[in-house]
Amino acid sequence: MSVSKDYLSEIGVVFSGKNKYYNFDTWKESKNGKLFVCGLPGSGISSLGNVISNKYNTEYVNLSTMAKKLFIDRYGNKTYDALLKNSDGNKLEHIDNLYNLVEKYIIGYNKKCVMAGSIVSKLGNSILTNNNGVIIIQTSAVSSIMGNMRNRRNKLELNFNDITRKDINKFESICKSIYGKPESLSI
Numbered sequence: 234m235s236v237s238k239d240y241l242s243e244i245g246v247v248f249s250g251k252n253k254y255y256n257f258d259t260w261k262e263s264k265n266g267k268l269f270v271c272g273l274p275g276s277g278i279s280s281l282g283n284v285i286s287n288k289y290n291t292e293y294v295n296l297s298t299m300a301k302k303l304f305i306d307r308y309g310n311k312t313y314d315a316l317l318k319n320s321d322g323n324k325l326e327h328i329d330n331l332y333n334l335v336e337k338y339i340i341g342y343n344k345k346c347v348m349a350g351s352i353v354s355k356l357g358n359s360i361l362t363n364n365n366g367v368i369i370i371q372t373s374a375v376s377s378i379m380g381n382m383r384n385r386r387n388k389l390e391l392n393f394n395d396i397t398r399k400d401i402n403k404f405e406s407i408c409k410s411i412y413g414k415p416e417s418l419s420i
Contacts, residue, residue: 252281253369253415255408260366261289265345269360271353271404272370274396281370282349294342296335296350303334332356351396354404361411369405369415 260266268291270282279295286293305313308330314320316327332355339348339360353360353367361367409415 253405253408254366254418255368255412255415256363256366257368257416257418258366259364263345263364265343266362266364266366267339267342267345267360268347268366268368269353270347270349270368270370271351271401273398273401274351276351276370278349278351278370281368282347285368286347289347292344292346294346294348296339296348296352299338300331300335300350300352303338304331307334336360354396354400357404358407358411361408367408367412369401369408 257268260268268285270278270285272278279297282295283293285291301313304316304327308327312321312327316324316331332352335352336356336359339356342348354369
């Protein structure tokens with residue numbers, strides 16, 4: 234019996250894989266490294282980020298919350314509302330501005346910390362340095378959708394629903410090219 238490639242790719246919609254850890258041990262030993270936790274929206278990024286932050290006694294930064302704060306501080310509530318509702322037709326411009334603000338914030342942050350958010354997958358290799366590590370949560374699309382529904386009930390406002398498995402896979406390729414193969418860890 235042969236298994237089609239399409240079937241195998243659809244398995245990722247239902248079944249979750251093991252999380253991927255890149256440069257984690259180096260981050261643990263660093264004095265001011267950042268550990269980025271990312272995955273599909275609703276996949277447990279914040280929960281895992283908090284657990285690791287507490288375990289290693291480091292600061293925790295929720296990048297979705299920080300992105301909202303940075304954007305409102307720079308462009309105001311009216312433009313933020315336009316971003317959420319896409320009411321002014323400039324959503325792509327607003328999203329680019331948001332990504333730029335978050336990237337600058339990350340680069341300028343000089344304390345050891347855990348930074349969690351699906352937005353990490355959109356920022357690329359400028360944030361990945363020798364002292365930084367990455368955890369990519371390998372959740373299924375079904376789990377992500379259920380997490381998103383739970384988050385909406387809890388009224389989390391800014392959700393990066395435009396982040397897809399393709400974005401996560403692209404970011405994982407960047408991590409592999411910088412750090413090599415993922416480490417086998419269990420936290």
